[in-house]
Amino acid sequence: MDAVTAILDDHRLLEELAERLSDAHGSTRARLAAELEIRFRVHDAAEKTCVHPVLDSAELAAEQPKAAWDFTEHVRRHIAVEERAILPVLLRAVSPDRLRELGQDFETWRVELLDRAGLHWSVQAI
Template sequence: MATDAVTLIVNDHRVMERVFDKLRSGHGDRQRLLDECAARLTAHSHAEEETVYPVLAEIGEQEEAHRGADEHHQAERLLHDLQRMSPKGPDFEDLLEDFVEAVRHHVEEEETVMLPALQEAVPAERLDELGTAFEGVRLRELAVAGLGLRR
């Protein structure tokens, strides 16, 4: 299994997309899925902001790192609003789509701008170190949220 930060972040994005698909399908316990989504989003965001974004700033991508953190906070606000409403409520589906679109936009920016810049500027050994640090924070945050799982 790859251990570099870029691969781990991209893999985490795919996991979130699968949770979104389950949420959007309307099947299963949507409140539980929202809670899982919140735990995963928080863990991912904190791990990036603590380990990867400072390195992005060091390599001249300060604006992108700030924008990424702002997008994390926007997505978290939308998700908290979703968690406070009933999945059967009249506005739930629209807000869910707003949330999913906000995260997808962020993922696209990361995967087309930020992560390629990181890969280009940082040696492979350092990317592995960042991956270890990212995964450590992510797993710690998931454990705090009660999701002691890897993926």
């Protein structure tokens, strides 16, 4: 799997979890919020470690959250910016073979971090 596909697949998983969170209540909401935060931080770390170094850092200026912010909205903005601005650059800048290498690195890193956090590759059933 190439890096763009791996990242897009993970984006869909994050979106699904964010959607479930918006409809949840009580202890289910708390568990989903914790899972979304862990999964997003793992996703972000895997991108920054495996994929972003091949691109010009000027194109990846990090969005700084404000003092009061909604984490789900932050995840949605991250996905929108990345899919609109960053992934197209990656597709143009990197060969298909390198994209596959980056995809493998991204997935390996992401799965390892999720395992450390006690989560599986897909959204846990709650």
